[in-house]
Each structure stands twice: as structure tokens, then as C-alpha cells.
Amino acid sequence: MMSHTSTMAVMDAESSDGSQRNQPLLDVQNLTKKFGGLVAVNDLSFQVDEGEILGFIGPNGAGKSTTFNCLTGKHKPTEGTVTFRGEEVTSKPPHEMVNKGMARTFQHFAPLYDRSVLENVALAYTSGKVFSWSGLFSLSTITGTTYDAAAEICARVGLQDDLHRMPGELPHAGLIRLELGRALATDPKLMLVDEVFAGLASGEVEEISNLLLELHAEGMTLIVIDHNMSGLFELIDRAIVINFGEMIAKGTPEEIKNDPEVQKAYLGGEEL
Amino acid sequence: MATQSAEDGSAGTIQLLRQNIPPRYYVGFVAFLVLAALPLGLSTVKILTMTAALYFAMFVVSWDFVSGYTGQVSFGHTLFFGVGGYTAALLNLEFGLSPVLTVIAGVLLTTVAGLMVGFPALRLHGHYLALITLLPPLVLIRFFSLYRSTFGGETGLPNPDNLIEVQGDFAATALVNYYLGLVVFAAIFLIAFVITRSDHGITYTAIQENEDAVSSVGINPAKFKLFAFVMSAALAGFAGAMFVHTPIGSASPSQLLELTVMIEILIAAILGGVGTISGAAVGAVFIYLARDYIRGIDTVVPILDMPVTRMDTFLFYVLMLGMLFFLPGGLLPKLTVFGRKIHARVTGGSPKAVTDGGYQQPAFVRQIEAYRTRILEALAALLRRDSK
Numbered sequence: 144m145m146s147h148t149s150t151m152a153v154m155d156a157e158s159s160d161g162s163q164r165n166q167p168l169l170d171v172q173n174l175t176k177k178f179g180g181l182v183a184v185n186d187l188s189f190q191v192d193e194g195e196i197l198g199f200i201g202p203n204g205a206g207k208s209t210t211f212n213c214l215t216g217k218h219k220p221t222e223g224t225v226t227f228r229g230e231e232v233t234s235k236p237p238h239e240m241v242n243k244g245m246a247r248t249f250q251h252f253a254p255l256y257d258r259s260v261l262e263n264v265a266l267a268y269t270s271g272k273v274f275s276w277s278g279l280f281s282l283s284t285i286t287g288t289t290y291d292a293a294a295e296i297c298a299r300v301g302l303q304d305d306l307h308r309m310p311g312e313l314p315h316a317g318l319i320r321l322e323l324g325r326a327l328a329t330d331p332k333l334m335l336v337d338e339v340f341a342g343l344a345s346g347e348v349e350e351i352s353n354l355l356l357e358l359h360a361e362g363m364t365l366i367v368i369d370h371n372m373s374g375l376f377e378l379i380d381r382a383i384v385i386n387f388g389e390m391i392a393k394g395t396p397e398e399i400k401n402d403p404e405v406q407k408a409y410l411g412g413e414e415l
Numbered sequence: 416m417a418t419q420s421a422e423d424g425s426a427g428t429i430q431l432l433r434q435n436i437p438p439r440y441y442v443g444f445v446a447f448l449v450l451a452a453l454p455l456g457l458s459t460v461k462i463l464t465m466t467a468a469l470y471f472a473m474f475v476v477s478w479d480f481v482s483g484y485t486g487q488v489s490f491g492h493t494l495f496f497g498v499g500g501y502t503a504a505l506l507n508l509e510f511g512l513s514p515v516l517t518v519i520a521g522v523l524l525t526t527v528a529g530l531m532v533g534f535p536a537l538r539l540h541g542h543y544l545a546l547i548t549l550l551p552p553l554v555l556i557r558f559f560s561l562y563r564s565t566f567g568g569e570t571g572l573p574n575p576d577n578l579i580e581v582q583g584d585f586a587a588t589a590l591v592n593y594y595l596g597l598v599v600f601a602a603i604f605l606i607a608f609v610i611t612r613s614d615h616g617i618t619y620t621a622i623q624e625n626e627d628a629v630s631s632v633g634i635n636p637a638k639f640k641l642f643a644f645v646m647s648a649a650l651a652g653f654a655g656a657m658f659v660h661t662p663i664g665s666a667s668p669s670q671l672l673e674l675t676v677m678i679e680i681l682i683a684a685i686l687g688g689v690g691t692i693s694g695a696a697v698g699a700v701f702i703y704l705a706r707d708y709i710r711g712i713d714t715v716v717p718i719l720d721m722p723v724t725r726m727d728t729f730l731f732y733v734l735m736l737g738m739l740f741f742l743p744g745g746l747l748p749k750l751t752v753f754g755r756k757i758h759a760r761v762t763g764g765s766p767k768a769v770t771d772g773g774y775q776q777p778a779f780v781r782q783i784e785a786y787r788t789r790i791l792e793a794l795a796a797l798l799r800r801d802s803k
Contacts, residue, residue: 217627241633253631255624266621267632269614273642278614285617329633 166229168193168333168364169214169245174223176206176213176388183209185388187223191333196355196365198375198382200399202408206388207368208250211335215247216240228332246331248322250338250368254310260321261306265293267328293328300324300354316347323354334358336367340374348374372399372409384408438758439751443693447601454593459586462593463663464707469596470664472699473603473654474676475683476692480607481647483690484616485640486623487536490677491548492651494532497555497672499525499652500659501566504666507575514578518656525652526645533644537637552672559668571667578660585662592661599657600696603650607692610646619643620690679706682735688745697747706731 167190176184184206191197201207212218214225216237225233227245235243255263268289270278297306300320305313310321319339326334336355340348355378359365369375375382376396383393384405392402399405450469454462478492502524503517512520532548539547559566566572579595581587610616621629622636629636655671658664670676679702687698709731712723723730742749 236635237627237630238633238635241631247631249627249631253625253628255621255628257620257624262617263628266617266629266634269617269634271614271618271634273615273638279610285614325628325632329631 167191168228169366170226171214172224172226174210174213174225175221176209176218177221183388184213184220184385187385187388187390189383189390189393191364191366193332193364194359194362195380196359196367196378198372198379198396199366199368199385200372200375200382201370201385203370205370205385207370207385208337209388210385211247211337211366211368214240215245215335241329241331244330244332245335246326246329246333247335248319248326248337248339250341252310252318252322254318254321254325256310259307259309260297260302260313260324261290261293263310263321264296264324264328265290267325268293296324296328299327301350315342316351319343319351320354327358331363333364333366336365338368338370340369340371352378376400439693439754442754446697450597451594454590459589462589464704466589466593466596466661467663468700468703468707469593469600470654470658470661471679471683471703472696473600474651475680475687475695475699476604476607477647477651477654478680479684479689479692479695480611480650481643483684483692483695484611484619484623485643487640487644488545489532489536489548489644489647490545490681491532491550491552492647492680493672493674493677494548494552494555495525495528495648495651496655496658496676497552497666497668498528499655500664500666500671501559501572502652503656504572504575504659505565507660508572514576514660517575518578518653518660521656522649522653525655526649528652529645529648530641533641533648536644537640552677553674556668556672559672567667569668571665571669572659574662574665575659577662578657589662592663596657596661599654603654604692604696607650611692615639615643623690682739686735686738686742686746688747688749691745691747694745694747698745701746702735705734709734 169191171190172188174184174187175182187206187210189197199207199210209218213220213223216232216235216239219234223233224231227240227243230243232240232243255266262285265285268285272278294303294306297303300323302317302320302324305317308317310318313321323334323336323339339351339355343351352374355365355367367375367379372382376399379396381393381395382399384391384399384402386408391404391408392399394402450465453465457465474492474496477495478489482488482492499521503514503521506512506517506520507514532551535547536544556569560568577588577592579588579591581591611619618629618634618636618639622639626636629639658670659666664670680699683698683702684695685698686702687696688694706727710724710727712727715722716726719726
């Protein structure tokens with residue numbers, strides 16, 4: 144089932160166009176999420192291949208974050224299945240999804256305001272086991288080497304000069320970097336990036352875009368949510384567009400731009 | 416090591432931190448020695464008071480372990496002292512079981528009680544959690560007064576056997592039980608201290624800050640919350656069970672279960688510094704002795720025209736209100752910051768100020784340093800002007 148696992152580690156962006164693989168990294172089938180009478184996500188099916196950047200686009204309230212929450216286990220889907228790396232993972236709790244290799248960032252940032260940037264990232268290196276000698280009875284296992292690893296992650300997301308700052312001291316873009324850093328520290332195969340471009344100045348959009356492209360070049364598979372398409376088209380290989388919880392279009396950025404349904408959904412709203 | 420840190424900032428700093436045991440650890444060690452030497456200069460009555468203070472400190476430490484760290488604020492930790500204490504006392508009084516066995520039984524039953532409260536507590540937050548934890552000890556008190564013949568009602572159960580008894584010598588019994596209490600206190604303190612300084616502690620405080628962040632790095636917050644709750648209950652039950660087997664303690668609502676006990680625990684923890692363990696212990700001993708001291712003052716309060724002994728509870732609560740108002744962050748965190756400043760001045764500044772990538776003082780310390788510099792500069796300016 145997981146025959147290509149070993150090749151994942153050595154693959155690079157060029158060799159991973161997805162066509163030669165018979166099995167997608169993430170396979171979502173007929174995902175439906177209802178809150179009482181409200182259908183937030185309706186019968187959504189899509190696949191993500193290894194090594195691609197998928198754009199996940201839709202106007203505000205279209206159901207993008209709800210879909211993310213269903214994929215990452217924060218919500219239980221009402222119907223449908225989620226298959227990740229060949230394994231059915233529907234409704235698994237968030238921490239298990241992370242341990243299986245699916246990390247996410249939060250649209251509403253979730254840093255630990257009581258500790259430094261470095262310590263935020265280093266949380267990923269704690270033992271995580273309740274009953275273990277190192278977790279319980281040794282002084283913290285966050286040692287020199289793991290702090291170094293955390294510092295490396297921080298450098299990778301551009302926080303090398305902010306290691307000992309508190310999250311409250313970071314600018315908006317810095318908090319986004321911290322979200323990305325904490326997700327990266329779990330060594331994910333797939334990163335779900337929720338609305339990172341909201342509230343950024345155009346220069347910062349480019350910086351974060353470049354950061355995501357660098358991760359992509361290193362072999363990371365990404366799903367990037369945004370309600371605003373213009374920022375995303377430079378970045379993504381392919382996109383799906385949802386509105387009112389249903390998929391209304393999918394394809395390359397060019398195809399999406401010219402899709403009449405998409406134009407209708409965004410008419411009078413935001414420009415493409 | 417020093418040269419290494421120049422190139423490899425963070426790795427070197429960690430080593431530096433590891434080799435520098437903070438001075439406050441030595442202070443703690445000395446405090447323990449003082450506690451050990453204390454009975455030499457105290458009367459038997461005072462020794463008994465100190466014993467009770469130590470057990471009160473264990474209660475507060477057990478509360479701080481879960482509520483101060485994970486942020487699951489329990490208003491009903493007295494339930495666990497009660498279950499531990501009453502189980503031990505009843506088994507000893509009714510069935511003649513030896514105190515060693517009754518204490519084990521008490522701890523086991525409190526662990527079960529911890530699970531029973533800890534599980535629903537996983538899904539509850541804020542006011543709801545407060546209420547859910549507040550009620551069980553009150554239910555227990557009512558239940559005990561309904562079945563007064565078994566549980567002794569409001570007055571509680573008669574004294575069970577002491578764990579260690581020196582036949583015919585009360586003073587010696589009191590002394591031995593003080594040292595026993597000190598050993599139990601040290602054990603509970605060390606368990607709580609070491610766990611909260613391990614990865615568990617880091618995870619607990621992270622849970623208090625943001626549970627989503629914890630699960631987003633692949634850690635199950637529920638597992639840690641439940642463990643903290645049950646561990647805390649077991650520590651509390653252990654202290655409760657041991658307490659009833661001392662000459663000063665008994666299984667009675669006023670010592671173990673009543674709301675006022677819980678309130679004093681909260682005050683002690685907040686005054687000592689929530690989420691520190693050591694602060695909880697210091698706060699508890701301080702509060703207990705302050706309470707005892709006020710109770711013993713015979714002087715008549717001038718305007719109110721009433722002896723202090725009659726209004727001790729009133730005065731105690733007013734005093735606590737004032738202290739909470741002026742020391743909202745707790746006594747020990749404040750003392751730690753103060754101590755660090757002294758230490759920095761004595762050692763001629765911190766050696767940890769490294770350039771880029773190296774260790775920097777935490778933000779609040781830097782802030783305090785900035786204030787200090789500003790005040791010193793202002794003082795210097797004043798002095799210069801005066802000398803002209």
C-alpha cells in the first residue's frame with residue numbers, strides 16, 4: 144500500500160509531477176459537513192498529489208476552513224472519507240493527523256504567548272508521551288540539540304533574528320512565519336496553510352509566497368487557502384474553487400480565471 | 416565551552432544554562448534545612464502547628480500541580496483530601512487496619528475520584544469547570560452529615576492511630592510526626608517539582624495557553640490534562656491520608672472538606688505564585704502561620720473595641736484581600752525577580768548577554784533592566800545637580 148514511502152524522502156520537486164504516481168497523497172471523497180441544518184461543505188471530492196501546491200479558493204464563508212478542520216480532525220465530517228498516504232484517516236483526532244504527517248497553520252494565530260519564538264517551535268520536540276522517563280522525570284528533554292533543530296526551523300521561516308522575542312512582540316508577518324515554523328517542526332509531508340495572505344502588505348505577500356515556494360522546492364506538498372485569488376496564482380500549480388460548500392471549478396490558474404462559474408461567484412466581490 | 420558559544424550560540428548557551436544552577440535552588444535547599452532544624456527551638460504546640468502547616472503546603476502544592484499548570488482551575492480539591500483522609504481514618508477506626516495500609520487504600524480511592532472528576536473536566540472550561548469541581552466536596556459533607564453515625568457528621572471522626580507513636584511520650588510523638596510530615600512534604604514537593612520541570616510541565620503550560628497549538632504539534636492535550644488531574648488527586652489523597660494519622664490531623668470537614676479550606680488554598684497559591692510549585696509551598700506555610708499568629712493576638716483593636724482573637728478570621732480575610740491587591744502576581748515570582756537583580760549586581764551583570772543568535776534575557780527582565788537603568792540615571796542626574 145505504501146510502496147513509495149521510501150522514495151518520498153529523496154524526491155525533489157522536478158520528479159514529482161504526480162502523473163507517474165498511481166496513488167495521491169491525499170484523497171478526499173464525498174466530504175460533507177453539516178452544522179445542524181447548515182450544510183457547510185457538500186459532497187466535496189478532490190485529490191492532492193505529492194509535491195504539488197494546491198490552491199483552495201473561495202469567497203468568505205465558502206467552507207474552506209471547515210474543510211481544513213475536517214481534514215485535520217478538528218471536526219468530524221458528517222459524511223465522506225479522507226485517505227492520507229494510503230490510509231483511511233477520517234475523523235482521527237488532530238494530534239494523530241499531525242503524527243501521520245499532516246500539519247496545519249491557523250488562520251487565527253495560535254502561538255503560545257507565554258514563551259519565546261524558539262520555545263514555541265521547540266514544543267514540537269517534547270516527548271509527547273505521558274508515561275516515559277524522559278517526559279516525566281528528567282529535566283526537560285528540550286536540550287541543546289533540539290533547540291538547535293528548533294533554531295534551524297526558525298531560520299528556515301525567516302525568524303532567525305527573533306528567536307528570543309515573545310510572540311506578542313512579532314509583527315503580523317512574523318506570526319505567520321511562526322505558524323509555519325511550528326507546523327514545519329513536526330516534519331510534515333503535507334502542509335495545510337490557512338489564509339496566510341490576509342492582512343499582509345504586498346511586499347510581505349511576496350516574502351511569504353517565496354517562503355512557500357522554497358518549501359515546495361524542498362519537496363513539501365502544500366494546500367493553500369485564500370479567498371483572494373490574485374495573490375495565489377503566482378504560487379499554485381492547480382486550484383479548486385468552492386462556493387457555498389460545493390466545488391464550482393478546478394484546474395490550472397488560467398482555467399480558473401476564465402471559468403464562468405468562478406467569475407459569477409466573485410462578481411461584484413473581489414476582482415480576479 | 417565559552418569559545419564554542421561564540422560560534423555556535425544556542426548550543427553553547429544551553430550548556431551554560433545547564434551548568435549554572437539558579438541561586439534560588441540553593442535558597443530552597445537552605446529553606447529545607449531550616450525546616451529540618453526548626454523543632455530544636457520550638458515547643459510541642461508549635462511543632463504541631465508546623466506539622467499542620469506542612470500538610471497544608473502539600474494540599475496547596477497538589478492543587479498548583481494541576482490548576483496552576485494546565486489551567487484547569489479546580490475549586491474542589493478538598494474532595495481529594497477528604498476522600499484520602501476519611502478512607503484512611505475509617506479503615507483504621509472500623510477495621511483496625513494499620514495506617515500503612517489505610518494510606519495506600521486512601522491513595523487508590525482518591526485516584527479513582529480523580530478519574531471521576533478528571534474525565535468530565537476534560538470537556539469543561541471556565542465557570543462550568545469551576546462549578547463542577549466546587550460541588551463534589553459539598554455533596555460529600557452533606558452525605559457525611561446524613562450518615563453521621565458512620566462518618567461523624569459536622570464534627571468528623573475521632574482521631575485514628577498515629578502512623579508513628581512513641582508510647583507514653585506525646586512530645587516525642589509530635590516530634591517524630593513532624594519529621595515524617597517533612598519527609599512526605601519533600602516527596603510530594605519533589606514529585607510535583609520534577610514533573611513540572613520536565614516535558615510534562617512544558618506541555619501543561621502550553622495547554623493552558625492554547626490547546627490547539629499543542630495538538631498542532633502532534634501532542635494529545637487530553638491525555639496530559641487527565642494525567643495532571645489524576646496525579647494531583649493522588650498527591651492530595653496521599654497528603655490527606657497521612658494527615659489524619661498525625662496527632663494534629665483528623666478526618667473532619669473543618670480540616671479537610673469545607674469551602675474555607677479551599678479558599679485558603681487558593682489564597683496561598685495565588686499569594687505564593689500560581690504555576691510554580693515552590694511558590695505554592697512557601698505561600699502555604701506563610702498563610703498557615705499568619706493565620707495562626709493572628710489567632711493568638713490578645714490585643715484589643717482600638718476603634719472596633721474587640722480583641723483580635725475574636726475577629727481573627729475577619730482580620731485574616733481583610734489582610735489577604737490587601738495582599739492579593741498589592742501582590743497579584745504572587746510573592747515568589749516577585750522575590751525571584753528581585754533576587755535575580757541582586758544576583759546580577761553582585762556578580763557584576765549577567766554573563767549571558769551574547770550577540771546575535773545567542774541567549775537574551777526574557778522580555779520582562781529586559782524591561783525591568785531598562786527601568787532600573789532609567790531610575791539610576793535619574794538619580795545620578797539629581798545627585799549631579801545637588802553637588803553643583
